[in-house]
């Protein structure tokens with residue numbers, strides 16, 4: 001575990017599942033001497049005050065970041081650039097700016113124009129979450145044993161990267177660095193495409209005629225139920241992710257569609273060996289996840 005506190009004053013912008021989990025863990029593990037939060041929603045700010053997790057809930061984003069040595073932006077990816085523009089003039093010299101957005105290339109591009117030269121930007125993506133959102137949904141163990149991917153552009157201050165890495169290790173996470181473009185392709189496969197499939201399969205079921213739809217809900221104890229958990233995720237968050245990671249997601253969707261077509265063909269022509277091999281490959285992936293404690 002790293003030496004604590006890592007930050008004097010940590011500011012969380014956007015107090016939902018991820019911001020709330022960061023704040024809870026930071027408080028519990030003493031990762032920051034003081035915690036300040038800001039959320040654009042009046043109702044969320046009121047709730048964060050009631051929760052008593054942070055030392056201060058600011059009324060503006062500028063006031064929240066003013067004296068912070070680290071600012072972590074935890075808003076939907078489509079809102080990150082706007083937040084950056086809002087806070088940039090108020091960021092303290094030497095402060096570290098980070099985010100938790102599920103896509104990275106677009107976020108880095110959108111932020112680049114706003115980051116002052118005296119601030120280091122260290123983009124991050126925790127590969128951990130749930131289908132819940134809002135200020136009450138966070139919990140301090142969310143990142144325990146999970147991966148956090150850092151995608152700092154070339155030339156980013158190494159000391160700043162080291163402190164963000166130490167912070168996430170203090171949250172119980174494993175940390176790895178990768179190129180933003182590589183991250184986006186990988187995330188498209190392991191996270192964005194599965195969500196797209198889950199939303200789509202629920203829409204397909206919803207589109208059935210009345211009697212069949214009733215039965216889907218009544219007898220959903222099988223495979224369908226696992227998709228509905230993922231499909232319960234926040235619409236704004238996923239709208240933003242799909243639009244921000246358009247190219248990589250469309251590429252993975254095209255590959256998936258080809259493989260689904262190949263399976264359809266095997267079923268149509270009774271190619272039992274192909275079907276069995278495909279199911280076996282799926283099982284092997286599940287087994288590896290269990291072995292890597294990521295299931």
Ligand SMILES: NC(=O)C1=CN([C@@H]2O[C@H](COP(=O)(O)OP(=O)(O)OC[C@H]3O[C@@H](n4cnc5c(N)ncnc54)[C@H](O)[C@@H]3O)[C@@H](O)[C@H]2O)C=CC1
Pocket residue numbers: 013014015016017018019038039040041044074075076077079082083100101102103125126127128129130131132133134135234237241
């Ligand atoms: N939910 C998940 O499982 C994961 C989400 N992420 C990423 O983390 C970020 C946050 O996601 P969640 O915490 O799940 O969302 P959430 O919906 O629980 O919370 C987002 C919060 O941001 C606030 N907000 C929106 N626009 C704002 C603005 N302009 N200024 C200040 N506050 C604003 C909202 O009022 C809300 O309270 C997103 O970028 C998402 O892609 C990353 C990993 C996992």
Ligand SMILES: O=C(O)C(=O)Cc1ccc(O)cc1
Pocket residue numbers: 101102126127128129130131191230
């Ligand atoms: O709840 C689930 O199954 C998730 O996959 C959560 C999640 C959502 C978005 C991310 O960028 C990372 C993780």
